[in-house]
Amino acid sequence: MPEMQKIGFIINPISGTQKKTKLPDDIYATLGNHYDIDIRFTERRGHAYELARGMVEQQYSIVVAVGGDGTVNEVASALVHTPSALGIIPCGSGNGLARHLQIPLDWKEAIELFLHYKVVEIDYGTANDIKFFCTCGVGFDAHVGHIFSQNKKRGFWTYLKSVLGEFIRYKPKKYKFKTAEYKFKKKAFLVTFANASQYGNDAYIAPHADIQDGLIDVSILEPFPAIKAVDIGMKLMSKKIDRCQYVQILRTKEVFLKRKKKGVFHYDGEPCVMKKKILVKAHPRGLKVA
CATH class of the missing domain: 3.40.50.10330 (Probable inorganic polyphosphate/atp-NAD kinase; domain 1)
Known part of the structure; x- marks a missing residue:
């Protein structure tokens, strides 16, 4: 046997x-x-x-x-x-x-x-030395992740409460970006590096991200009027965030980001503090999934 x-x-x-x-x-x-x-x-x-x-x-x-x-x-x-x-x-x-x-x-x-x-092979990403498999990033989502991690209550509604509570207080930050194709500066509400298409809860920050293409989708949400928040939220939940006028999405093998100082960062929803210079890379087909 x-x-x-x-x-x-x-x-x-x-x-x-x-x-x-x-x-x-x-x-x-x-x-x-x-x-x-x-x-x-x-x-x-x-x-x-x-x-x-x-x-x-x-x-x-x-x-x-x-x-x-x-x-x-x-x-x-x-x-x-x-x-x-x-x-x-x-x-x-x-x-x-x-x-x-x-x-x-x-x-x-x-x-x-x-x-x-059936076993398939998928990509993963690294941000400096930290591995991620879904998304990572800086800005508002990282800030909220840090707040959420300090709350003993879990679940979607607790997270939503954190989002609503911090939205009014949060100030967008300035970032420098460099890839093989682009080099630019931009103020952003958040910057997400996506291996997969969504944060979770079917919130699609990079609706066309392919987990087997060997690339990272860089989704940049620029500062926007508060009155547009509901519309942006609806686009996020309906796989249409790429059609938003305040969103720019790049696709690249690696991207270098620099901010004014070290700060909060998230990887797959886990908050941490990372230095001001962050190198994000795609690693093709490095993980088997059953």
């Missing part, structure tokens, strides 16, 4: 708003006759990366991130340029990469995908 493939599930118990106490039972009930299953729970930030690295070393065929975009980022970062494929059971606030890959948001349906899966 052939040896079963190893599949590991790395569960972030505090991601999103769903309780996950019954999830292990659902995994075993659906996949127990098909895989050698290992289920682990994260205990701290960075733990998902450590667990995933261990599973790579033990030659797991698939390592599944069960959580939000932050958990997916940690697990995927451990899997780049390895034989192990990333799986996702989306349980977060935005679920950007899962939505782009059209993975069901219902976890039972997501589990069932592993009964009949």
